[in-house]
Amino acid sequence: MSVIADVVIAALLLLGAGFALIGSWGLVRLPSTMERLHGPTKATTLGLGALLLASVAYFQTRLGIWTAHELLISLFLFITAPISANMIAKVHLHRVRIGAISEPDSIAGPPPRPDGEGDWATFEAPRRDNPASTANS
Amino acid sequence: MIGIALHIAAGCIALALLLNGWRLWRGPALGDRIVALDTMVINAIALIVLIGMIGGNDTYFEAALLLAMVGFVSTIAYCKFILRGDIVE
Numbered sequence: 001m002s003v004i005a006d007v008v009i010a011a012l013l014l015l016g017a018g019f020a021l022i023g024s025w026g027l028v029r030l031p032s033t034m035e036r037l038h039g040p041t042k043a044t045t046l047g048l049g050a051l052l053l054a055s056v057a058y059f060q061t062r063l064g065i066w067t068a069h070e071l072l073i074s075l076f077l078f079i080t081a082p083i084s085a086n087m088i089a090k091v092h093l094h095r096v097r098i099g100a101i102s103e104p105d106s107i108a109g110p111p112p113r114p115d116g117e118g119d120w121a122t123f124e125a126p127r128r129d130n131p132a133s134t135a136n137s
Numbered sequence: 138m139i140g141i142a143l144h145i146a147a148g149c150i151a152l153a154l155l156l157n158g159w160r161l162w163r164g165p166a167l168g169d170r171i172v173a174l175d176t177m178v179i180n181a182i183a184l185i186v187l188i189g190m191i192g193g194n195d196t197y198f199e200a201a202l203l204l205a206m207v208g209f210v211s212t213i214a215y216c217k218f219i220l221r222g223d224i225v226e
Binding site for chain 1: 166167187
């Protein structure tokens with residue numbers, strides 16, 4: 001029983017560390033920014049999930065401590081990783097060029113100005129057809 | 138066996154941090170640098186968890202949880218600042 005637990009924990013550790021390393025290697029190796037987003041956001045998050053599972057099993061079998069913090073961390077990371085990836089992709093698409101010559105122009109131009117007398121979506125009262133609208137047209 | 142696996146995993150995470158640092162140094166676009174910083178935070182969480190397992194101390198997970206939250210918020214704040222020129226609109 002203990003040997004099986006040891007093998008499982010060691011395998012999860014090596015799997016998690018290997019996935020984290022693959023994610024960072026993809027961050028270095030892949031050719032363009034949008035492709036470089038794939039490595040860290042998927043492989044590294046998965047690797048950290050495996051490491052945290054190994055940690056839960058380790059503390060359960062070795063010290064007899066039941067800890068749920070790790071599951072909390074992995075849940076939080078699995079929720080937040082797509083959000084930060086989406087924000088970074090938006091930055092890459094909409095970034096305005098400010099002076100640096102070596103940096104390429106953004107693909108989609110600056111983010112759109114709010115129309116007419118409108119302000120940013122967080123200030124604006126929700127109407128139909130503005131970004132703060134919650135009406136399902 | 139677990140001790141060897143723990144040290145191999147710590148070495149892999151350290152190598153991953155070095156690769157992220159290279160991308161942070163080189164990164165042609167600003168998006169690359171933000172991705173590298175975000176990945177460095179995630180790898181630092183992994184390293185903290187590994188150190189907690191090596192030391193047999195489960196107090197480190199508080200630090201890992203806090204670092205996960207702060208890393209996410211800082212990534213979003215950085216992105217919002219670049220997109221809008223303002224963090225809290």
